[in-house]
Amino acid sequence: MNTPIELARRLATKAQRIVFFTGAGMSADSGVPTFRDALTGLWAQYDPLQLATPQAFARDPKLVWDFYEYRRDIVRNCAPNAGHRAIAALEGNGREVTVITQNVDGYHQLAGSREVLCLHGNIMEDRCHHGCPGVFPATKPEDPNAPVPPVCATCGRRTVRPNVVWFGETLDEAVLERARAAVENCGLIVVIGTSGVVYPAAGLADTALGLGKRFIEINPEPSQWSREADVSLRGRASEILPQILTTTE
Ligand code: BV8
Secondary structure, eight states, X not given: OOOHHHHHHHHHHHOSEEEEEEOGGGGGGGTOOOSSOTTTOHHHHSOHHHHSSHHHHHHOHHHHHHHHHHHHHHHXXXXXXXXXXXXXXXXXXXXXXXXXXXXXXXXXXXXXXXXXXXXXXXXXXXXXXXXXXXXXXXOOOSOTTSOSSOBOTTTSSSBEEEEEOOTTSOOOHHHHHHHHHHHHHOSEEEEESOOSOSTTTTHHHHHHHHTTOEEEEEOSSOOTTTTTSSEEEOSOHHHHHHHHHXXXX
């Protein structure tokens, strides 16, 4: 009798092209609060829908900037977990691995994954709010009296903003296109730690199901995909991923 973990292991071992589609739950065991968990979730403390929008930044740039600085400190003080590392370790042995993440913490890249599509940007980067080209690492200004948000170093006139996609902003079409192609070409999608609420990102998992792709889900809670998934594993990403991805042979 195959346990769900053994079935998931077999699907992961057989697949030549795997997509990992990850949400905030992927980094929960690193200590980064998810948006939705009642106790630690950011929804509980702040309403991202009120803060993670261009309107909020226009209305109160300092409040929104402080919200991101609060989250950047968490990301700086935490680190990728065993789940990120298990995915990264899979690359390189002749299999095509693509990570499509909704997360903005950069942990998949830090753990060593090379093919990472960041649908919603990177919280550890800034860009000019009024369009100067380029992004640059978010750093804390030395001068405690520096303006908040900081002024763009390129134009010297406008403020910077976090290099993330806010609610109501469109995703980078090229990134989304590459993500769609990866889903269409994969043999297996592993959907990890997402409540499937945020679109168009969640639409990628819908597409995978619609195309009949082999589908593994890892989440302590059920989701809209649980019933149709080949394997729906109730548990934590940092515990389950090493069990299904680490080849013992
Ligand atoms: C857009 C960056 C065009 C900022 C983020 C349909 C089509 C298109 C748009 C929409 C649509 N319907 C609604 C919209 C509008 C909106 C949207 O989706 N709203 C939601 C709230 C209903 N979408 C947009 O605005 C997108 N733009 O489509 O442009 C357009 C424009 C205007 C109008 C129409 C169309 C842009 C969305 C991007 C938003 N930016 N991040 C920032 O971070 O500050 S999204 C943000 O939310 C994060 O990236 C995060 O990933 C995401 C939250 O979702 P999850 O990752 O799923 O996390 P969540 O906390 O919800 O769930 C955690 C899960 O983990 C849970 O299931 C939990 O059980 C599980 N878990 C917990 N612990 C563990 C675990 N799993 C495994 N292991 C564990 N240990």
